[in-house]
Amino acid sequence: MYHDRYAARAFSMKESAVRALFAVANRPEVVSLAGGMPNIADLPLDIVGDAVRDMIQSAAGPRALQYGSGQGEQMLREQICEVMAEEGIRAHPDDVTVTVGSQQGLDLLTKIFCDPGDVILAEAPSYVGALSTFSSYQAEVVHVEMDDHGLVPERLREAVVTLAAQGKRVKFLYTIPNYSNPSGITQTLERRKAILEVAKETGLLIVEDNPYGLLDLEGGRLPAIRSMEHEQVIYLGSFSKTFSPGIRVGWVLAPHAVREKLVLAQEAATLSPPTFSQYVVSTYLRVHDWRQQITVFRDMYRERRDAMLAALPDYMPVGTTWTHPLGGFFVWLTLPEGIDSQAMLPRAVTNRVAYTPGTAFYADGLGARNIRLSYCYPTPERIREGVRRLGEVLNRESQLNRTFGVRHAGPHFGLAELNTPQPNQE
Structure with missing residues (x-):
């Protein structure tokens, strides 16, 4: 039927x-x-619970239980900029769009960029949730080889040139440079610079997914690719790994023109990301030593x-x-x-x-x-x-x-x- x-x-x-x-x-x-x-x-659930209770009982309570902005709440977007600063990113709250986890951010980006048959480049291996999203929009995924330093720039350049010669449209490169899911591999600083150089040479857009970036286990935290380039890198972040996955709050940092399309796509999908969840995260960041x-x-x-x-x-x-x-x-x-x-x-x-x-x-x-x-x-x-x-x-x-x-x-x-x-x- x-x-x-x-x-x-x-x-x-x-x-x-x-x-x-x-x-x-x-x-x-x-x-x-x-x-x-x-x-x-x-996670200190007693502190979080008390803070959320106090927030609900305060003047902010009615606002937290109401519809919100399609872009996300201003106070949280300002705090997100503070979080991203830990990895060298200088950003303005106006360029941040709050999403229902970074997974929704990836879905919205694929929706606004990809027509059926368009190509997305992704490191090999790549995050299963991303592959599912790309498939759902009928995009073709072409994998690019990795080695012990991360994505191989020469293979990336070859892929872009070869696909262009075949008349295919490459919409963006999807990469998890920090402690990649699933490989655990981290792109070195030199490799990040080389990949960015290839992107500039070929006009390739980079989508940098960074849910694990603050969870470095041996020190030596590396700067995000987005910290080196503003216009050609779209950045995905999430509170799922550093606070709570059940809250489902992530974000996209994108150039102004892309941000406008993201907000329209967000409004079409959800009207607005959940206001209550945003207030919970904002309260946590304000009352607790999140670092x-x-x-x-x-x-x-x-x-x-x-x-x-x-x-x-x-x-x-x-x-x-x-x-x-x-x-x-x-x-x-x-x-x-x-x-x-x-x-x-x-x-x-x-x-x-x-x-x-x-x-x-x-x-x-x-x-x-x-x-x-x-x-x-x-x-x-x-x-x-x-x-x-x-x-x-x-x-x-x-x-x-x-x-x-x-x-x-x-x-x-x-x-x-x-x-x-x-x-x-x-």
């Missing part, structure tokens, strides 16, 4: 590989290393990351490699030849551990030999146990390959140059 009535874009919509795992991964007996769910256990709170989060995530990096060499089979994230939530594994992460997932769940197969992070079928592991939510003890269980499954798969011969696991891009094989017991 409905099939013939759907718009063509509806057939491009696919279930998120991460969301599909939730029903299984949330079972208490399963150690989930799959989803990138922030751990808010260290110190980020330090608390960083210490907590560092402990979890270190637990995972310590467990991997103890339990992974020979031939497995992985990245060493300097921040964020994720480690990216490349598996031994012949192991297919998607095919192996049911056996891992049977062994009470969950992960996200690498194929979720490519638009072109790559990633069969890759796994994204998340260390942000489980305790260090659970992380080690989850890695142990995963190691059992991988060692069994490796044993089968040795017994019956290596099975082809499909094409992959493993970032192998990022790692050295770790000494291991079988």
Whole structure:
């Protein structure tokens, strides 16, 4: 009855590989290393609760419960500029548009820039939520190679030139330069400058997605790409990782002309981003030492990351490699030849551990030999146990390959140059 009535874009919509795992991964007996769910256990809920109660009972209460501006509340946009200043960005509140998480910001940008068949460049691998958004607007994703320094500028230039010669319209480059989801890789300062130079040479617009930028775990926080260029970089930010994902408040920093279109798109989508959520975030930023709170989060995530990096060499089979994230939530594994992460997932769940197969992070079928592991939510003890269980499954798969011969696991891009094989017991 409905099939013939759907718009063509509806057939491009696919279930998120991460969301599909939730029903299984949330079972208490399963150690989930799959989803990138922030751990808010260290958030001072008593302080937040008291502040929100006081706000509601104050003169601001009626305003917080009313319709708001399509661009977002002025006081929050001013505070967002203070947050972005931590990464070297000088911005004016007028150029900030508040969104329902940075995911909506990405959706609005794709809506206003992309027609069906337009091309979006994205690093390989790339964020699964972004790929879903691009697909829903019938855009073509072309991946650009990464190495241990991030996106490779030469490959970016080649992609832009080749696609132009084919008569295709490249609308923008999508990149997560800090602690990328899923690879955990960080673009070096030199690489950021080189990528920006390519963008200037070719007229390429950059969409910089930076949800993890303040969660550096080894110091040496790098300036955002947007801090180096105002007109050619659109910046996405979020409070989901540094405050609360349930509040669903993000933002887009864009040049004035783009901001006007974003506000129109926002008004068409939601009338206005939720005013109450904005007042909650604004109150939190005003009454709590949010910079110190980020330090608390960083210490907590560092402990979890270190637990995972310590467990991997103890339990992974020979031939497995992985990245060493300097921040964020994720480690990216490349598996031994012949192991297919998607095919192996049911056996891992049977062994009470969950992960996200690498194929979720490519638009072109790559990633069969890759796994994204998340260390942000489980305790260090659970992380080690989850890695142990995963190691059992991988060692069994490796044993089968040795017994019956290596099975082809499909094409992959493993970032192998990022790692050295770790000494291991079988």
